[in-house]
Every structure is written in C-alpha cells, then in structure tokens.
Amino acid sequence: AYYWDWSRHLDWGYLSKPPMVAWMIGGSTWLLGSSPFGVRFPAVLLGTLGLWCLYGLGRRFYGPRVGFWAVVLSAATPGNCALNLIMTIDAPLMLFWSFSLYGLWRSVEDSGRHPFWWMMTAFAVGLGLLSKQSMLGFPALLPVFLWASRKDRHLLRGPWPYLFVLFSLMFLVPVVWWNFRHDWATLHHTAHYFEHVKGGVGLSLLPFLKLLGTQLGVLSPLTWILMIVVGVAGLRHLCRRDRREVFLLVFGVLPLLGIFLLSLRQKVHGNWPGPVYSALAVLLAAWAVGALPQGPRLSGWRSLFRPAWVTGALLSILAYVLPFLLLATPLSGSRLDPTVRVRGWRELGTRIGTMKEAILPGDRGFIASPRRQVVSELAFYIPGQPQVFRWPPHKGSSPTQYEIWPPPSGGSDAEALLVIEAKRGLPKNVHSSFEQVRPVGEVSVPLGPEKNRLFKVYRGSGLLRWPSIK
Secondary structure (H helix, E strand, C coil): CHHHHHHCCCCCCCCCCCCHHHHHHHHHHHHHCCCHHHHHHHHHHHHHHHHHHHHHHHHHHHCHHHHHHHHHHHHCCHHHHHHCCCCCCHHHHHHHHHHHHHHHHHHHHCCCCCHHHHHHHHHHHHHHHCCCHHHHHHHHHHHHHHHHCCCCHHHHHCCHHHHHHHHHHHHHHHHHHHHHHCCCHHHHHHHHHHHHHHCCCCCCHHHHHHHHHHHHHHHCHHHHHHHHHHHHHHCCCHHHCCHHHHHHHHHHHHHHHHHHHHHCCCCCCCCCCHHHHHHHHHHHHHHHCCCCCCCHHHHHHHHHHHHHHHHHHHHHHHHHHHHHHHCCCCCCCCCCCCCHHHCCHHHHHHHHHHHHHHHCCCCCCEEEECCHHHHHHHHHHCCCCCCEEECCCCCCCCCCHHHCCCCCCCEEEEEEEEEEECCCCCCCCCCCCEEEEEEEEEEEEEEECCEEEEEEEEEEEEECCCCCCC
C-alpha cells in the first residue's frame, strides 16, 4: 500500500527507493483499477517472466533439463510465493537481474563480437537500477567474471564491457537529478543501513545467525544447504573451471558470501541475497543432473536433491494455505501469526471512512496518522481513496516519503481526523498544533479469537502549524 501511494505521485525518485515500483503499480492500476488485484498483478507477471529467463539461462548453459530444474528450484520456495504475490521493489529487480544474467552470457558467449546483447543487457541492468539500488552489484561483478574466466579475459581489452557499464549507469541520471533537487534524500536515508560499518572493527554473530535462519526459511533448508555446498566447493580452483561454471559462481556464490560477511558487522535484511539465487539455482540444477561434475566428495550429496525440491514445494504450498489454516486456530491474530500485519485494514478503512463522513463530510478536513503503514492502508481502503497524511510523531523520527510531499494547509478552519494506534498513544505535539483536540471515538478491528487492533480517533480543529521531524 505504501508503494501504491507512491504511484499516485509519479516522480523520478522517492525517499528510499528508485521509481520503478511506483511506475509499474501506476500503470497496472490505470489499466486494471486501483484494487489489490491491480496492485499485485505486476508481481505475478514479473515473477513469471523471471522464471522464463531462468529457464532460458539454464537451457543455454547445459540444456533444457537443467533449465527445467532451475525453475523448479526457484519456484518451489516460500520466498518465491511472497515475491510473486506482493508487489515490492524485489519483483522487478529479480526479473531484470535474471534477464541480465541471460543477456550477459549471450554477450560474452560469442567472444563479445556483436553489440546487440551488450546493449540489451545494459538496458535491463538500467531498468534494474531504476528498481533497486542493489542492482549496482551486477556491473560490479562483470570485471570479476571476465578476469576469472581465462577464455573471456581478453574482453577486458575491448570497449564493450566499459560501454555496457557506462550505458547502464546512465539510467541513474534522473534518480540523481531527483536527489539533487531533494537534498540527496535517498543517500541520507540509505546511509543508516551501513552506519555500523563506519566505526570499530568488532564483529557480531547475531545478525549473521538471523540472516542464516531467514535464508533457510526463504529457500527451504535443504535447497539452501545444497547451494552452499556445491557453490563453495566450486570456488576451489575457480580460474581453472569451465567458463559457464565461473559465470555462475561469480554471480552467485561470491556476492552471497559477501552479504554474509557484511552481516557480521551489521543488520542485513533477508531479501538482500535474493537476486544471487538465480545463478545458484542453475548451478545446483546442473550439478544435480550430472552436467557439472564436482568430484567424488560431493557425489553422495546428490541423494538430497529430490528431498530438497520436494520440501521446498511442500513449504510453498503451506505458505499459500497458511493464512486460511490460521483462521481456524487460536494463533490467528497473535504475534505468532505471520499474516497479522496484513489483516483488518479493509475494515479499518471502511469504518474510518464512515466516521469521517459523519464528522467532516465531503472534502472538509483531512485524515492523518503517525505510522507509515497505517497512513498507506487508510489511503487505500477508505472509500474514494483520499490522500491521507502522516502526522510527524516527534522530532528525530525516521522520515518517510510522506515528508517529501507537501503537508495540508493550516488555518482556523482547517480540521483533521487523527487515527492513532491505542498502544502507541497520541503524539505530544498534537495539542500544540491545533487550537482544540478532542476524542471522538474508537475503532476496534478483529484479528482473531479475542484479538483485535484498537485505534483511537481524535478531531483536531484549527491547525496552527504542521510539526517537523527535523
């Protein structure tokens, strides 16, 4: 819902991410309507195309059998279920990364003599850069592959790898321009991801273990373990291996190891390694069908391949049916319910919309709430989908995209309906920002047996000033 709200304010950039996700949601909802189906449809389409690219890569490397099993390994994972159902920045990233893998291999396969695939790949990488900043890792890995592959090392002396990088980076020009006009907002926002790297040399095992647990759950334990075993074994004598294997190892194992090393210094989000599993899926599929010999020490591991993808498939099915199964259990709506964050918003929006029409009918007044998720969910589910503002909770709080957009105008006739989560309480700056603030009711949204999400609603009259978080 947050990214959907972006799509109603199309721009060249946004506070935390490049603009692709907003552009895609905007186009989809323009065609299909501003509904959950309209918002989520791009994720389904992108995921399907991404699996097709993965099949093409596996088929081009080792034949259709490897392409088929690479798709099975990727599709039969709980993470793929979420990726292709929830429209986030990772959906377009995964497609453009997978296509870039295919296109780059086509570029170097014929010794780089034809520019078509270089330009096509650069175009895909550019679109990936407009989707998520982590796409920068792709052009950074290109020289590593060309150096490690003896057959392709000569391409470093030609122009195409450098033109490829230059052309792909040109897609960042509008994003840089947007940041220049907004005081480099994205750079300031993303800097906190790496703030722990700046100071000291200490290591922390907890983020590493959290990342490890996340990956085991996202891919399924056996699939992830087999990928690591086969991938790490392949790093031995890397430069002596077949160029296809070198390609998959450089774009799969090396960045994955880098992310895990980074997790020893700071918190790493569980979706960061997502793109590297495309190459690892092809690598594991090739090893499993015997197209990639790894010596007798790994031959015994092949018996785990079938249990790995079967387990992944079962976990994927469970991921799809879990929301419905939980409804019939006491866990529904509790902290152990992984779907609790997406429950109850439609009812909340409907009830807040009814309350708004009763208290501040028509275009009179505005609605605000301090938390980003509540703001975006209200904007989506209130009838008519009005603009909802984020009330700045306090100075020093983390900024959101809502602080980039202009606040509502004030004045003695400006009125607001403030929707506040009961457990968080009314921000202290509310009373000093209005001439009068008074409670007007409560909204309790049921989440499960004897569990609910409670909101308190206040009416603010006479907006004196809009608080700042700076």
